[in-house]
Amino acid sequence: MGVALRLPLLLLLLPGAAYGAQPDSTVTQLSEVVVEANTGPAARITSGGNVKVSAESLRYGSRLMGEADLLVALKRVGGVSSVGDYGSGLVIQGNDPSQVIYLVDGAPVFFPYRFGGVFSTFNTSHFNSVNVMRYGRLAATPSRLGAVVNIAPRLDYFNPLSGSVNVGLLASTLTVRTGVKKRFALSASGRISYIDALYGRFLNNDVNANHYNFGDINLSAGWRIDSLNYLTAGYFFNSDKLHSGNNNYAMNTRLRWRNNVASLRWTHRGRRPAEITAYYSEFGSRLNVGFPQFDVTGRAGIASIGATGRIRLNGARGFKPGFTVGGEAAGYSITPLWAELHGEVRQPSAPARRTRPYEARVFADAEFMPSDVLTFSAGLSVSTFSFRYYAVDPRFSAELRAGDNCWNIGAGRYSQYLHLIGFSEIGLASNFWLGSGSDVTPQRSWDFSAGWSRPLMGGDLFLTASLYYKIVSSQSEYSGQVLDIIDADYDAAGHIFTADGYNTGLDIGIQKRFGRLTGSASYSFGRAMRHLPGSSERFHSLTDAGHQFKADAEFGINSHWSVSASFVYSSGRVYTPTRYLYIIANRLIAEYGARNSGRMPDYQRLDLSGTYRFRTGGRIPLNHTVNISLINAYGHRNVESQFFAIDGETMRYKLYRVSSLYRFLPSVSYSIDF
Amino acid sequence: MILAGCNGDEPDVRADVPVIEAWIDSGGHPAVMFTSAITPDPEGGDLMDKMIRWGKVTISDGEREVVMTGARSNDHFPPYRYFTAEILGEPHKNYRITADYGSMHAESVCYMHEPTPIDDITFTADSDNDTLRSTTLHFTAPDDVPAYYYLTIRDSESTAGSLPALMGCKEATVAGEHVTIPVFNSKQNYKVEHFVAQLRIGQSAVVSLHRVTKEVYEFWRAYDDAVMFSENMLLGSNASLPTNISGGLGVFSARATSSKFITVK
Numbered sequence: 053m054g055v056a057l058r059l060p061l062l063l064l065l066l067p068g069a070a071y072g073a074q075p076d077s078t079v080t081q082l083s084e085v086v087v088e089a090n091t092g093p094a095a096r097i098t099s100g101g102n103v104k105v106s107a108e109s110l111r112y113g114s115r116l117m118g119e120a121d122l123l124v125a126l127k128r129v130g131g132v133s134s135v136g137d138y139g140s141g142l143v144i145q146g147n148d149p150s151q152v153i154y155l156v157d158g159a160p161v162f163f164p165y166r167f168g169g170v171f172s173t174f175n176t177s178h179f180n181s182v183n184v185m186r187y188g189r190l191a192a193t194p195s196r197l198g199a200v201v202n203i204a205p206r207l208d209y210f211n212p213l214s215g216s217v218n219v220g221l222l223a224s225t226l227t228v229r230t231g232v233k234k235r236f237a238l239s240a241s242g243r244i245s246y247i248d249a250l251y252g253r254f255l256n257n258d259v260n261a262n263h264y265n266f267g268d269i270n271l272s273a274g275w276r277i278d279s280l281n282y283l284t285a286g287y288f289f290n291s292d293k294l295h296s297g298n299n300n301y302a303m304n305t306r307l308r309w310r311n312n313v314a315s316l317r318w319t320h321r322g323r324r325p326a327e328i329t330a331y332y333s334e335f336g337s338r339l340n341v342g343f344p345q346f347d348v349t350g351r352a353g354i355a356s357i358g359a360t361g362r363i364r365l366n367g368a369r370g371f372k373p374g375f376t377v378g379g380e381a382a383g384y385s386i387t388p389l390w391a392e393l394h395g396e397v398r399q400p401s402a403p404a405r406r407t408r409p410y411e412a413r414v415f416a417d418a419e420f421m422p423s424d425v426l427t428f429s430a431g432l433s434v435s436t437f438s439f440r441y442y443a444v445d446p447r448f449s450a451e452l453r454a455g456d457n458c459w460n461i462g463a464g465r466y467s468q469y470l471h472l473i474g475f476s477e478i479g480l481a482s483n484f485w486l487g488s489g490s491d492v493t494p495q496r497s498w499d500f501s502a503g504w505s506r507p508l509m510g511g512d513l514f515l516t517a518s519l520y521y522k523i524v525s526s527q528s529e530y531s532g533q534v535l536d537i538i539d540a541d542y543d544a545a546g547h548i549f550t551a552d553g554y555n556t557g558l559d560i561g562i563q564k565r566f567g568r569l570t571g572s573a574s575y576s577f578g579r580a581m582r583h584l585p586g587s588s589e590r591f592h593s594l595t596d597a598g599h600q601f602k603a604d605a606e607f608g609i610n611s612h613w614s615v616s617a618s619f620v621y622s623s624g625r626v627y628t629p630t631r632y633l634y635i636i637a638n639r640l641i642a643e644y645g646a647r648n649s650g651r652m653p654d655y656q657r658l659d660l661s662g663t664y665r666f667r668t669g670g671r672i673p674l675n676h677t678v679n680i681s682l683i684n685a686y687g688h689r690n691v692e693s694q695f696f697a698i699d700g701e702t703m704r705y706k707l708y709r710v711s712s713l714y715r716f717l718p719s720v721s722y723s724i725d726f
Numbered sequence: 727m728i729l730a731g732c733n734g735d736e737p738d739v740r741a742d743v744p745v746i747e748a749w750i751d752s753g754g755h756p757a758v759m760f761t762s763a764i765t766p767d768p769e770g771g772d773l774m775d776k777m778i779r780w781g782k783v784t785i786s787d788g789e790r791e792v793v794m795t796g797a798r799s800n801d802h803f804p805p806y807r808y809f810t811a812e813i814l815g816e817p818h819k820n821y822r823i824t825a826d827y828g829s830m831h832a833e834s835v836c837y838m839h840e841p842t843p844i845d846d847i848t849f850t851a852d853s854d855n856d857t858l859r860s861t862t863l864h865f866t867a868p869d870d871v872p873a874y875y876y877l878t879i880r881d882s883e884s885t886a887g888s889l890p891a892l893m894g895c896k897e898a899t900v901a902g903e904h905v906t907i908p909v910f911n912s913k914q915n916y917k918v919e920h921f922v923a924q925l926r927i928g929q930s931a932v933v934s935l936h937r938v939t940k941e942v943y944e945f946w947r948a949y950d951d952a953v954m955f956s957e958n959m960l961l962g963s964n965a966s967l968p969t970n971i972s973g974g975l976g977v978f979s980a981r982a983t984s985s986k987f988i989t990v991k
Contacts, residue, residue, distance in 0.1 A: 305961065339961075343908070344858075344923055476961070477964075531965070533947075533948060535950060540897075627964070630766050632743055632766070633766050635745070635759075635804065636949065636967075636976060637912070637949070638803045638886065638914045641949070642952075642956075643966050643967075643975055644964050644965070704771060704772055705764065706770040
């Protein structure tokens, strides 16, 4: 018997409905029932190798630093990783975080990452689920080389008032949902952090004093026009502030970033399902490096206004194809990094070099179902970027079900016109977006994948295995120095080089989905190699994940208590090692070796969590959850960076290692659902 | 400051790589520090054994070549340098140095410009601290722009010699323009105590404005970038410094120098 969760059945059937799952007018609201089942792994691998994360399962599962986070849950899936503990961006199949597109309410979010890897910008209590499409992406998927992460809000048309309050040691969240006359639904969430107050000392060391805080707001509204037509609107805003003071240099680095996203979507669920989304999405960052007598402020940003639509013309029947067609158009305003000088340094600043490119795309997918066990799809995406660059990208996928076994293959060409580059190897917000132009051409990728899955023991166990190979080109990297930005003729685009190469790897996993004990284990191997055009010398991409072993388990002790553990052991991230050290002006200087040819020591971490739940009745029934967690339970010092310096006492050189933020970090959180 | 390897693929290394830190100032005598590069060991190691005491170091000014003499020198680290009093730095000359030891050979040629006078060095109170001053060097850009500069500072209380001032690089692009550079102390990473960039009240120092070639400027600019940001968690970079040393690493700076002795008020 699993944990007994008293949930309104209606919530399970109609949790307001992710997009494409709007409530049906014939549904009858039932009285509350008791569901005797464990919630199972929050992140589930589908038969096609894609991933679905249920926010509801997350809320009842283990938490990191008191937060149940959708993207952190994704990191527990085999083949999904991040570049170190400081960054939150996901690396999937060797694609860097900028090649993974995040769609909230159908609108792209340009930088959905926070510092420190604990939080994503997505407030779990506001959302219903996350779907990650990484295999067999059809022509309808947006112009990115990597996975598509769809994040659907939770709207509840039938419940007059529901919501949750979560109070943690890092942040607190409030979510309120309301349904009016079963036709209108509104959901509003807000989150604010106070990391410095309790965890500030963990962010500081002898040299650096760091401060970090953030906040975000989510608003979603739905109008059920009739049983076939829905109109939804969404708004999302986040603001993050990171401050790093360096005692050794009397220098302060401040980094601020924000996303501002609004969308409006019409969904038709008739015989020819259709969907049209209009959106505005904006990301801006501000990097300030302050010295006693002057400061440098670098700014960058991207804004996009666009619309996308698709319609399914007919369903597939035998060799008669079912067609889905659509298109999208977007205009951009892109400001690559530019800097202003303030203070006693008199120097003209390079002007902002804003560009206003646009992108248009049409696509068509045809699905064939020649038998009950075989399905295949073929599609074509035709796109242009400011009528300067064009792409004709074919896609193909097939799925064969033989008994319990499900086999998938996919192949396709993908194009991406936007690049994210900058100083930070771990993908912090100091990096900036750039459109394809004379200095950098569109990114391209030919993807090939194959997968297999099958359930065992009546579906309690689920096995998956998949392979991928990607031939990538025009992968951009930044070669400038920080001080370049104060040059009067600084042009960010002039410091970019591009590389070609390939990503390949495999993912093998098993999930136990039901019962008191649930969990998963996976092994992944990823290789991402690059070479400069015209050169045969290859180097690792920063997204080269190496080996990864992950395991997590959750055990429901009784109807109140559950415990969970999550373990990861993986190759350290790649980095550029020092070939030589030498002394100039009394200081140790490095001559670096082959790009990305070294690896940090292996990464390992065990997180433990215990959750106690109880319910109180009365006029307003409440579900209470208390969670205690311990991050990096055995205190392994994972190395985030390392450097050589002269030991002032011995006058010998010495290797210094900077550990991850997380070592024996306990946390507690309390949440109420109503 | 430096990301370095200790496992995984080993970088391709040579047994001996000569490293040169050399300078000749207008109106001054040349100095050459000749060492060999260290192949880093994760366990750490000695720095002194890379000092080359018995190398052959020469300098020529286009008219004559002089073999320099090695001797102990406590104002730089490692404490050994090659010098000669037979060559005096003169603007508009090309200087060539060579350094040989065993199988190692390095050489470099550098042009010396006309010095640019320092107009003034001013001090302003720091609102956050009553013991420190914001110090600014002023000069007028010459007619033959672009002109490239970097600052050095020699603290009169320190045994260390003249060292590059933090953030002291400047490119002057407009002839006759009034140019300012903030004057900070030099940052050395073997100091144990916390570094204070600003000059303190009462501090005496010799501040030198060096006009150099673009090549030399780019070296010191990259050096500044490495000093400032290689330990910065948000901005850290791992680019090697450029060099104007053929066959080795480091920099040879022929410096057109203007100096001023200051006592911070």
